[in-house]
Amino acid sequence: EEFDEAMRQIAGAPESFLAFEMRRGRPIRRCLMPKSHCHLYFAVSTGTPAFVCVVAAGGGQRERPPRFSLPKDL
16 A cells, blocks of 8 residues: 555656656656655656656665666666
8 A cells, every 4th residue: 555655646746756866867766655664766757658667666774775777768
Protein backbone atom coordinates (compact mmCIF):
# COMPACT_ATOMS: atom_id res chain seq x y z
CA GLU A 1 0.00 0.00 0.00
CA GLU A 2 2.81 2.40 0.86
CA PHE A 3 4.58 1.74 -2.45
CA ASP A 4 1.34 2.24 -4.40
CA GLU A 5 0.72 5.55 -2.62
CA ALA A 6 4.28 6.72 -3.32
CA MET A 7 3.86 5.84 -7.00
CA ARG A 8 0.59 7.81 -7.16
CA GLN A 9 2.33 10.84 -5.61
CA ILE A 10 5.28 10.57 -7.99
CA ALA A 11 3.03 10.12 -11.05
CA GLY A 12 0.82 13.03 -9.99
CA ALA A 13 3.57 15.59 -9.40
CA PRO A 14 7.08 14.26 -10.07
CA GLU A 15 8.62 17.73 -10.18
CA SER A 16 7.45 18.39 -6.60
CA PHE A 17 10.20 16.11 -5.28
CA LEU A 18 13.59 17.73 -4.78
CA ALA A 19 16.45 16.75 -7.04
CA PHE A 20 18.77 14.39 -5.17
CA GLU A 21 21.62 14.39 -7.72
CA MET A 22 22.29 14.85 -11.41
CA ARG A 23 23.05 11.98 -13.81
CA ARG A 24 23.81 12.64 -17.48
CA GLY A 25 22.44 16.14 -17.01
CA ARG A 26 19.13 14.86 -15.64
CA PRO A 27 17.83 15.29 -12.11
CA ILE A 28 17.35 12.13 -10.08
CA ARG A 29 14.67 12.71 -7.51
CA ARG A 30 13.74 10.67 -4.46
CA CYS A 31 10.58 9.95 -2.54
CA LEU A 32 10.67 8.72 1.05
CA MET A 33 8.18 6.06 2.07
CA PRO A 34 7.94 6.89 5.79
CA LYS A 35 6.61 3.59 7.16
CA SER A 36 9.35 1.46 5.59
CA HIS A 37 12.03 4.20 5.68
CA CYS A 38 12.78 3.36 2.05
CA HIS A 39 13.54 5.88 -0.71
CA LEU A 40 12.44 5.50 -4.32
CA TYR A 41 14.89 7.13 -6.73
CA PHE A 42 13.37 8.17 -10.04
CA ALA A 43 13.82 10.24 -13.18
CA VAL A 44 11.30 11.76 -15.58
CA SER A 45 11.75 11.21 -19.30
CA THR A 46 11.76 14.11 -21.73
CA GLY A 47 10.04 12.13 -24.48
CA THR A 48 6.45 12.28 -25.60
CA PRO A 49 4.62 11.00 -23.77
CA ALA A 50 6.71 11.66 -20.67
CA PHE A 51 7.05 8.83 -18.18
CA VAL A 52 8.56 8.25 -14.76
CA CYS A 53 11.25 5.61 -14.35
CA VAL A 54 12.08 4.34 -10.86
CA VAL A 55 15.78 3.50 -11.08
CA ALA A 56 16.40 2.25 -7.54
CA ALA A 57 14.97 1.71 -4.10
CA GLY A 58 17.05 1.83 -0.97
CA GLY A 59 16.77 1.95 2.76
CA GLY A 60 16.57 5.49 4.09
CA GLN A 61 18.77 4.55 7.05
CA ARG A 62 21.79 3.64 4.91
CA GLU A 63 24.68 6.08 4.86
CA ARG A 64 24.93 5.91 1.07
CA PRO A 65 22.25 5.71 -1.63
CA PRO A 66 22.04 2.55 -3.72
CA ARG A 67 24.07 2.27 -6.93
CA PHE A 68 22.07 2.74 -10.08
CA SER A 69 22.33 3.84 -13.67
CA LEU A 70 19.83 5.43 -15.98
CA PRO A 71 18.38 3.38 -18.83
CA LYS A 72 19.71 4.46 -22.22
CA ASP A 73 16.24 5.44 -23.48
CA LEU A 74 15.56 7.81 -20.61
